[in-house]
Amino acid sequence: MIHHLFLPLIVPLFGAGVATIISRRQLWVRVIALAATLFNLGYGIWLLVTIATAGRQVTQAAGWVAPFGITLMADGLSAIMLALTALLTLVTIMFSFVTIEARQERFYYYPLLLLLMFGCSGAFLTGDLFNLYVWFEILLVASFGLITLGGSRAQLEGGLKYVVLNLFGSLCFLVGAGLVYGVAGTLNMAHLAERLNTVQQPSLVTAVAGFFLVAFGSKAALAPLFFWLPASYHTPSIAVTALFGGLLSKVGIYALYRVFGTVFQRELTWLAPLILLVAGVTMVVGVIGAMAQVNVRRILAFHIVSQVGYMAMGLGLAGTVGLAAGILFMAHNIVVKTALFLIGGAAEHLTGTGELKQMGGMARREPALAVLWLLASFALVGIPPLSGFFGKLGLIQAGVAREQWLIVGVAAGVSLFTLFSMLKIWNEVFWKKAYSDMSHLPRAGVGLLAPAAVLVLVSIAMGLGAAPALEYSTMAAEQALDTVGLVRDVCGADGCDAVELAVAR
């Protein structure tokens, strides 16, 4: 019997393979893509419920006992990310049906999307540090393919920076993983959590942790490793931008939460001030960049950077409350960010350009789109009772509880400037009069609006249901930080070292 944890991996992989082979039959490819994503979404929701009732889910790949084989494990954090990944991919696919160029579709667009989902899902489910590296590489190379699909000069230029800087991060990750093996002799996360606390040279372990900080910081677009994001995210098709914007940098944050929350817990306490500093700088630099831009997607791209700073703040406020606030914020941000890209992208798609100067008049022309934008952007800024308010409130409360006044002040202040830059888009795209005669342009159909509407509804649900969302995030944070329970679930009651000694004569 295949353990259920393999299902969200097998289905997209299989789907991608089949879709590649029959890549000329557009309808069937779309069906497969939709089916695979729906399956993952259903599984993700089922997993969310199962973990809430039955706790952490663990299995070993090919049956090799931990810590020798590769462990797959799912806790609250994994389940949240898995479900959201599937949701985002689904919504992106729906949006692609309406907006993607036929030429691009033929050249393995959906297989690449499915492989991206495959890579992300695997990253969220693995319990082995080197295996995490492999999953990162899968999702990375899939993202490489997607970002250059179309071959425009902008994509190639931006893509080059994207690829090089992300590869640098990857290699830092690889080095880090190797160094960990050198220092601690194992790659299993549970086993590492057990062992790293007893290593005699804590400074060396901190140095090794530094590699992971740089690696994941690169992936997550924290300062000063974020430059690849604004350089490349606005170049591919709108659907791809939307998916990347909501998902990819959050995978880096997930890795930070997982690796520093579980494996490098002791180092986290020492590195916390540095992380808070990075968080604050990222928030500020990101929002300054956003204010300077004059193109819809470029503004939103810089916002991604700024918002990632908030999630890092959650990590820096080491502890359950801070981490729970960070998880809540991340979940909300994933949904809202993609929604904004889809809505702004819809306006761009309809107008034919993303340059603010050349847009306008959308409020009158597409009131539904305008309402969606208002809801989504107020959710991002954190106007209650939308989802962003609770994420922000949680972080502020956690920060106050830890007496980290500076970061709380920065977080609040940056919020105002985020609003300022979002208002720019609202003014230029929706409120001001149209730049040119728009009567010959297409109108927004359900296909264009539905994906964003779905996400906005999810965001509203997160706001109204903030209590269950926060409870789940708190449970997820507790599980992520609970190394004792992890070791017990993965290796058994005696711990991983005992298993290891028993096997190795």
Next chain:
Amino acid sequence: MTFVLSLVVGTLFAGAAYLMLRRSVVKLILGMALLSHGTNLLLFLMGDGVVKGMPPFVDEATGVTPTAAADPLNQALILTAIVINFGFTAFILALAYRANQAVGSDDLDDMVETDRL
């Protein structure tokens, strides 16, 4: 010898870093190649250090690999890394080639449009 090899790893990284800071795309790629070599060699030093002449094969007589043999897990990891990085190298080669075609030059300073304000 581990010490010497550590220094070699250092030079590989230094060379890679220098090349990756240059303006030519081809030098960038060569730098990335050096970087992956450096990474592989660094990984190679992990585990129990380097061992001469005792590859990790099972000894016919005892049915197990001698403890003094080289670390197999290490090698497996590096192998995986080599293949993965090869995939990436191929991709970045194609990308650099296409970028060169589209831009018409090898100079990275000619490829700044996507950030232009």
Next chain:
Amino acid sequence: MLVLIVLTALLMAPLGLFARHESRPVVGWILALIPLALFVTISALAPTVLAGGRVEQAIPWVPRMGLELRFALDGLSLLFALLVSGIGTLIVLYTAYYLAGDPGMGRFYLTLFIFMGAMLGLVLADNVLTMFMFWELTSVSSYLLVGYKHDYPSARRGAQMGLLITVGGGLALLVGLVLLGNAAGSYTISEILAAGEQIKASPLYTPAMLLIFAGCFTKSAQFPFHFWLPNAMQAPTPASAYLHSATMVKAGVYLLARLHPTLSDTPLWLYTLTIVGMTTMLIGAVTANRRDDIKGLLAYSTISKLGTMVLLAGMGGPEAPAALVATILAHALYKGALFMLAGAVDHEAGTRSLSQLGGLRRAMPWTAALAILSSLSMAGVPILFGFVAKEEQLYAAVDNGLPPGFDILVLIAVVTSAVFGVLYSWRLVSGVFFGPRGSGMKEHVHEAPAGMLLGPALLTTLSVVLPLGLLPATATLLQPAVNAISNEGAKISLYLLPSQIGLPLILSMTALLIGAVLTRFEPQIVAAPSPLPPWLNGDRIYDAAVDGVLRGATIFTRTLQNGKLRSYMTWAVLTLVVVVAPPLALFGFGGLALPTLDGVEPFEFVSALLIPIGIVATLNARSRLGGIIAASFVGLMVAFIFVIYSAPDLALTQLLVEILTTVFLVLLFAVMPASFERLSSPSERSRDGLIAVVAGMVIAGVAFAASSVTQVPNISAAFRTESQSQGFGDNVVNVILVDFRGFDTLGEIVVLFTALLGIYAMLRLRPVADPTRDDEETPLQPTLPEVAALLGNGQAGQPAPREREAPVAGKGH
């Protein structure tokens, strides 16, 4: 019940969309039933409050954050709730006439109802976080209302200014409320007030109060944040009347009044509120006299009165709470009426400018009458309710809680403001209704429709009627509000004429007299230069700030995000060094065995040495081919190292990959011009070299350290033992790859597969305008000739011409 009251307006809001531009005013009458129902319901709950009780209701929402939907109706919230729902009813009615024929009327009603619900939620909230939620919602709905005519840049600017300032204050407020909640141990207002002593003793008191003040001052347009209110006059007049005079702007005052009972007897409270309130009061009064636009005049007078309210909330003394309550009521009555009447004039005469209006008392007699009465109330002329309120203010000012010297100052300020009040009231009335017929008006001006005048009539009637025998009843109604504000059980007693002639009455009459005299000099006063320095102009500072911020952001981003990959790489490499080097230095390499060279044979040494030599060759290569070959040499030497140190599989793989990579490199890049150009300057080179060397040293250090410290048994021991028995293989590395860690290998294969897809798409799929593009773009399995053709598209021997493609920003389809 309370939750229902709040939710009704919010949920009924979409009903407003039924009003279209072709709707008859009866739609307004029907919609007005909603706020009317709310008013009636709230009134029905009033007896409990008047008897000294409270109506409460709570619904949990996010317990972990201390956020619950907790509402309470006491005297203060009763007063405000009645104002919001009562005036709301009148405004809904008024809008039907004012916006008749306007296509956006439905949108206006929708937003108006949302605002109404939010405002009700704000005043009824018993939990500070709940209150904050509604506070922000009022800011947002105000934004949408001010920007109603969003085609006009001035409307957009006014809306944005209001939003940014109130949300900015709101953020400060949020942090302040969280601090307050922390100090009090609860977010429930009644519990916060009960914990007053504890809060005041806490170190969080000062920062919390300052932040909360910031929120209140921004919302209630206090100096120096007041300048958004005149700009909010871009909103349609019903919104100005409702939000920006009668209700929303009083939210800050409301919060201050709420916190007053136990948090106000500190110097911080006393002096901050007094100084800010006084300044605002005077600035508002003076500027109102210099405004040509009727709505602008009324806006500044609102600012002035808000300043008075803040002053009353701050100044302490036994009469202040009563005066505050009376002022709130009086102001709502006359200001609401005056705004609506101003809108009526604008609607009928076509202009809002005092210099262009005049002599309308014949054409619009009813409007004139109502306006005159309400203006008299505003001026504080007996026997209108405004006079009663002014008397209370003076009583409070005479007996205030400030130290001697200061208290006289406050008294003088209040009197001065009263004088200016007379002046601008007179200006308004005489400028619009008296004097020669204005030049800028429409040809035929007729009286406003009755429906439009109903609201102002009602409010004006109250201003007139209340003092005529209803004062004791009013006092009884307002007493619970005063109880809620004051901590000493102050009593409110409203007198038309006091039992004895005291200082307040004298001052009040004097102010009226002086004001009346000054009306003679109105033209001079209007034309006089501003008492404030020219740069202290909120509008100008705001515009300069916005512009400056945008400019600064652009310069900063251009410098940082400069498009050059090497800058980005430099940051990355430096970050790595900065993060790894300090802990490494701390580690200090102490206790590590000194490296020895026993057992090391010369050939090992030489092989290792060849690598740096190869690296140097790569760095110095003049031609691309040379560089490629040198790099390839390095790779081969690495493979050789693998051979020496017992890694045959590794060496094999490395060799194969190296060969393939070299072939690709030569294939793709040897076609470029043969030699590298020297592109970087020597100083750049040295800098990069330094960075590279430092990075290399750090890595070498870490590598050596990590390889030397393993004492723990590592897990590969198990692989050594289990490889044959469990994995059935003799080559342990292979068994690991295929079996133990087969999952990794699956991943690695998928990476190759995905890379293939991406590469193929990249080589094959080119933009439509690209000259190198193939016409047929079907993703077939490419044959060898096709591969050659693919690559041959970049002509052998010459670089592709420097063709720039279409502009890059945003066009990524």
